[in-house]
Amino acid sequence: MPVTAASSPRADSAPAPFSGFVPEAGGASGLDAAELARFERDGWVGSYPLLTPRGVDEVGAMRNTVMRSLTKPADIARATASDAFVQKPWFKSMHACVPECFDIARHPAIVDRVKSILGPDVIAWGVTITRSAPGGVHRWHVDHEHHRWHGVSVYLGLAGSDLDSALKLITGSHRMPENPQMYGVKDDAAALAAVREEILTAEMVRVPIAPGEFFLFAGRAWHGSHNTGSKLRLSMILQYSRPDVRVQIPLNFNEPIHWHPSRPPCVLVAGQDHHGRNRLVERPGAMP
Ligand SMILES: [Fe+2]
Secondary structure (H helix, E strand, O other): OOOEOOOOOOOOOOOOOOOOHHHHHOOOOOOOHHHHHHHHHHHHEEEOOOEEEHHHHHHHHHHHHHEEEEEOOHHHHOOOOOOOOHHOOOOHHHHHHOOOHHHOOHHHHHHHOOOHHHHOOEEEEEEEEEEOOOOOEEEEEHHHHHHHHEEEEHHHEEEEEOOOOOOEEEOOOHOOOOHHHHHHOHHHHHHHHHHOOOOOOOOHHHEEOOOOOOEEOOOOOOOEOOOOOOOOEEEEEEEEOOOOOOOOOOOOOOOOOOOOOOOOEEEEEEEEEOOOOEOOOOOOOOOO
């Protein structure tokens, strides 16, 4: 029997649904033909409204509390024990620990658009909140997970995603055969030059985004950031795939990647899971 994404009844003790969504976020019906064509050509599309200012504040304020109970990127290489992520979940498993993150990951404004790209059956496997201090650099990369399996990422702005700190993307780079690390790119010019060897029309774009808005980008799009502004940048990254992939946790950041054998928690956000390859979880209770 396939598992379906129909919502299960909420127990009386369950935390209240997250109420920080803007009314206009609810009426999504997926990407239209022009948006889908843009996504396929450029590797990204957006932006769209999702959270109210109060919703943005609530999500931003929870980050430090949540991260204390998760295995952070800096600690991931030591998380080799078989139960490491039972003791301290992966930093990308916020959907399984925080009811508000679960609710955001399932919101139709996001899910209906992701379905336009991935098809009717979709799991959310990664939700995290990232921060970039002024001066912070995130090198050009493709997330190792999406290099290993196909998927779509969502960037939800929470604070400081201005023109001088926003995520950078190279249009068309999702069609590159390899990730930027394999080309040894060290800066924007080298990254763009490497992509233009294959994709003549490639451009580097920054995607400034207002707090509470989101855009979608292809899992294999080359991206990075350099916060040259004076403000902290805070964003939520949500990652989706079809249920037939096998989701795993990368334990390091440079090739060759080592993968933890456990099955991290995933949420079936649309359709059915006919494959049973991943560990599906329901909405979590309130954080202690
Ligand atoms: Fe990334």
